[in-house]
Amino acid sequence: MSNTASFSFPAPGPGERGQAVLRLLLLVSAYVGSGRLGLAIPYIGSNITLVWLPTGIAVAALVRWGWRYWPGIWLGALxxxxxxxxxxxxxxxxxxGNTLGPLAAWWLLQRLDFHRAFDRQKxxxxxxxxxxxxMLLTASGGVASLWLTGLVPxxxxxxxxxxxxxxDTVGILLAGPLLLTISRSSRQALSCRRSELAVWCLLTLLVAWGAFILNAGQGTGALPLAFLTLPLVVWAALRFGVTGASLAALLLSAIATWGTAHGRGPFFLNDVHQGLMLLWAFMVALVLIGLLITALQAExxxxxxxxxxxxxxxxxxxxAMPDAIFFKDGAGRWLITNGPAQRLFQLQGNEWLGITDAALGAARPEFGDLSAACQRDxxxxxxxxxxxxxxxxxxxxxxxxxQFEVRKVPIFESDGRRKGLIVIARNVTEERNALREIEQLSQRNELLLMAAGEGIYGLDEQERLTFINPAAQRMLGYRADELIGQVPPWRHPEQAADDRPNECPVRQTLADGLPRRGCEAWFLRRDGRGFPVMLxxxxxGEPGQLSGAVVTFQDVTERKQAEADIHRLAFYDPLTGLANxxxxxxxxxxxxxxxxxxxxxxxxxxxxxxxxxxxxxxLGHDxxxxxxxxxxxRLVEAVREEDTVARLGGDEFVVMLERLGGELxxxxFQAERVAEKIRTALNQPYVLKGQPYRSSPSIxxxxxxxxxxxxxxxxxHADIALxxxxKAGRNTIRCYDVADMVERGSGAGQPIA
Incomplete structure (x- = not known):
């Protein structure tokens, strides 16, 4: 993530405005001070110098504080x-030009995700x-201004x-890194090494004095002396970080520049242009060496x-893994073990690094057999x-x-030599015991299934049969090998035992995952005969993840018959079948x-x-x-189907008629006509066990x-009319509600002699 300032700023408060003013004053002062120092040793005219440190100050200020401080740069340059x-x-x-150049450098660094900590080579x-x-802008703008005004031919x-x-570029490279990285933490780090820093400073001043001041120059023969300073930069970079490396490059460059400007050192040559190029190259090299070393350190x-x-x-x-894990080298020596592995071999508190299985077996006889097995495997x-x-x-x-399940993974070098062996041991004792218990439970369940008197069968989610017990096979007349994998042929889900429409409870359960109990259905045996069942x-499985269903059923033919008998005894005369x-x-x-x-x-x-x-x-009761x-x-045949014929007991019968009209x-009259029809029917001759007999009713x-x-x-009232x-002589009809009803018929049935 970039450490550069953002393009936008919130509205500053009073405290922030005061801080901004102080920063602007500091920026102007630093720019003017370093600028005057640089112009003290001009190179071309009074406007062009060898190293322009204010550009480094300007770029560092923009990167650390943001673009809104550009007026300080412009004012300082002015x-x-x-x-x-x-x-x-x-x-x-x-x-x-001196303002636009640092702004352009800041904008480019902002766009390229620059980290001001210099923690990457990038x-x-x-x-x-x-x-x-x-600095292309500053150089172009500055030289153009001087050329247009005639100050530069x-x-x-x-x-x-x-x-x-x-x-300007060297000025940025010299001053920029120091100002970008200096902070309270970096100062504290330098303070912690102040003794070493003091020794380094003293040694650096001595080496720089000898290389750049005492050396009279005027030849490239003294140039190798400049390389004596490189170990000092490396030392600073390794021990004092990027701030120390930047400080070292700036200090050595300042001494080299001062010496060159005063005709001293290896960079003061007869060919001034060549000497200047060597000086610039030297300063850039110092900066880059320091920054690259610290970047490499950070990376x-x-x-x-x-x-x-x-x-x-x-x-x-x-x-964290529950399995015991070992890593052995090609010779079988233990290099890595985890806690479960150490507990497995009871190694807590013992030295195990570098031992082999053979050494463990020799030192711990109780593990002798296991060690031999491990070596063999x-x-x-x-x-x-x-x-x-x-x-x-x-x-x-x-x-x-x-019991342990052990996986061993051999690893080889590219030339085929043995490199290492990964060993993962999983304790499967509980798993094996659980499997045995499940197997035993499965056997018991199978015995119960086989011995059950109820019919039991299983279906998958496609309603295909998965198993069927012997009781179901006996009731249905099928063998298991004829049905497994097939849709059961015995179910009539659309029809219950009493011919009422009925939804299939099996399909309902497979659809919604809910159990169903006490459902009535009608099954067909193999010979086509149907029988009622309760299933x-x-x-x-769980709703939405069903794998099938188990159906348990009972043949309820006898129960249904018993229920019908009970109903018949409760509401019907057992002799005649009429309503009671x-x-x-x-x-x-x-x-x-x-x-x-x-x-x-x-x-x-x-x-x-x-x-x-x-x-x-x-003749007897029979x-x-x-x-x-x-x-x-005869009574049932004489009336409508909707009318009710009942026997109250003995020779007493009742017929109930409905829908006779609204007038009394x-x-x-309608009731009398029906009664007459009944009287006529009952007056017809009977044959009772081969003997003729005549009977008549009173109604x-x-x-x-x-x-x-x-x-x-x-x-x-009906009994009174009867x-x-x-009293009127039997074989006749009387109506309680019509007092003047004409008496019909007078014949009387003749009993059998």
Whole structure:
């Protein structure tokens, strides 16, 4: 991430404005002071010098504080140029170039993600590029201003431009790194090494004095003396960091420049231009050597930190793994073990680094067999040249056996020599025990499944059969080998036992994952015969991830028959199959409600067989029962299907008629016609166990409309009408609700002699 300033700034507060003013004053003062110092040793005229440190100050200020401090650069440059007698026009134009150049360098560094800590080699190259590129503007603007005003002749313009550009660029390289990296932490680091720093400063001054001041110059023979300063720069870079390296380059460059300007040192040559180029090259070399060494140090430190972090992560990962992990070299010596491995071989507190399996077996007899097995398996893995899996057994401190699954991975050098062996041992004792328990449980479940009296079968998610127990095979008539993998052919999911529409509970469970219990269904045997079942469907898996279902069913044919018998005994006469008193009462209640809604009459016909007791007494109850059954049949045939025929007991029958109309008299006439039809039917001859017999009924009628009468009142009135019919001579009809009803018929059935 770049350490340069941002393009945008928030509105400064009062404290920030004061700080900005102080920084501007400091920038102007530093620019003017360093500028006056540089112009003290001019090279071409009074405006061009060998090294222009103010450009380094300007670029450092922009990088550290931001572009808004450019007025300080312009003002400082203006004051410096005015101080040497330049006109306002020349001073203003040169100041403009001296401002635009650092701004261009700052902008380029900002764009190229420059780190002002110089912690990458890339940052050194970017800084050199930014300095050289930005100073193209300062050199071009400055020389153009001097040439246009006649202060630099045309023949010297090229040399002046090169000198200006190199002087400004070298000034950035000398002053910039020091000002960009100096901070409280760097000063504290130097303070911690102040004794060494003092020795370095003293030695540097002595070497620089000898190389650049005492040396009279005037020849390249003294040039090698300049190389004596390079170890000092390396020392500063290695021990004092980028700030120390920058300080060393600046100090040595300042002494070399002063000596050259005063005709001393190896860079003061007869060929002034050559000497100047050598001086600039020397200063640039000092800066680059220092910066590159510190950048390499920073990159090396980061690489070491990353390697250390990776090693720590790897160690943490290996240590966190529950498996025992070993790494052996090509000779079988242990180099790496984690906690589980050390606990496995009881190595806590013992020296294990560099030991072999053979040495462990010799030192610890209890591990002798295991060590021999490890050596044997190691050799097999080396010979196989690939990952190998082994089974090994070890007893813990308490003597309990543990089973281990061991993976061994051989690693070879490029020339085929053995390099290392990775060993990963996993304790699979609990897993194996669990598998054995699961197998035993599976066997028990299979026995229970085979012995179960209920039918049980399993389905996958596609409704294909996965298993079926013997009870289900017996009930359905199929063999397991005929059905496994097939959709069961016995299910009729759309139809229940009583022919009602029925959704398939198996499909519902496979769709929503919910169990279903107590579901009725209709299964077909192999011979096509159907039978009712009660089934339970249990899903296998979780909702949304079902793998199938288990169906348990029972044949409920006998239960259904028993339920039907109970229902028949509760509501029907066992002899005749007609409705009994309970069912009659229920239907009367329904008829009352319907009559009230429709405002229509209904009627109850009380029927009693004449002389029935005499038949029982003479021919027996079994013959009487035959007569009762035949009477019941004729009654059912004589009325509508919607009418109710009931037997109350003995020879008493009741017929309930509905929808007889809203008027009383017409309703009574309809009821009388039905009663007459019944009387006629019951007067027909009978054959009772081969003997002819004639019988007649007496019939009493009572009408109802809604709930004007209670049930008991209605039956009582019908009974009264029946009594009147018998009193009138039997084989006749009387209606309780119509007092003047004409008596119908008078014949009486003749009992069997």
């Amino acid at each position: 004051l410096v140029n005015l101080s040497i007698g330049s006109s306002w026009l020349v001073a203003g134009s040169i100041s403009l 940052d050194v190259a970017l800084f050199v590029l930014g300095a050289g590129s930005g 045309t023949e010297l313009a090229g040399r002046a431009w090169l000198t200006w550009w190199l002087g 090396g430190s980061r690489a070491e930190a990353e390697i250390k972090s990776s090693q720590e992560r790897l160690s943490s990962l290996i240590e 190691d050799e097999l893995a080396w010979q196989a040249g690939k990952v190998c899996l082994f089974e090994e057994q070890l007893r813990d401190a308490e003597g309990r056996p543990h 339970t469907v249990s899903p296998i 008193r309970r069912l009659l009462h229920d239907r009367l209640a329904q008829a009352f409600a319907k009559s009230a809604r429709q405002r229509g009459h209904g009627a109850v016909l009380f029927i009693d067989l004449d002389h029935f007791k005499a038949l029982n007494d003479t 013959v009487g029962d035959v007569l009762l059954v035949e009477v019941a049949r 008299l017409p309703a009574a 009493g009628i009572s009408l109802f409309l809604g709930e004007q009468k209670t049930r008991d009142e209605l039956l009582k 009594y009147r019919a018998k």
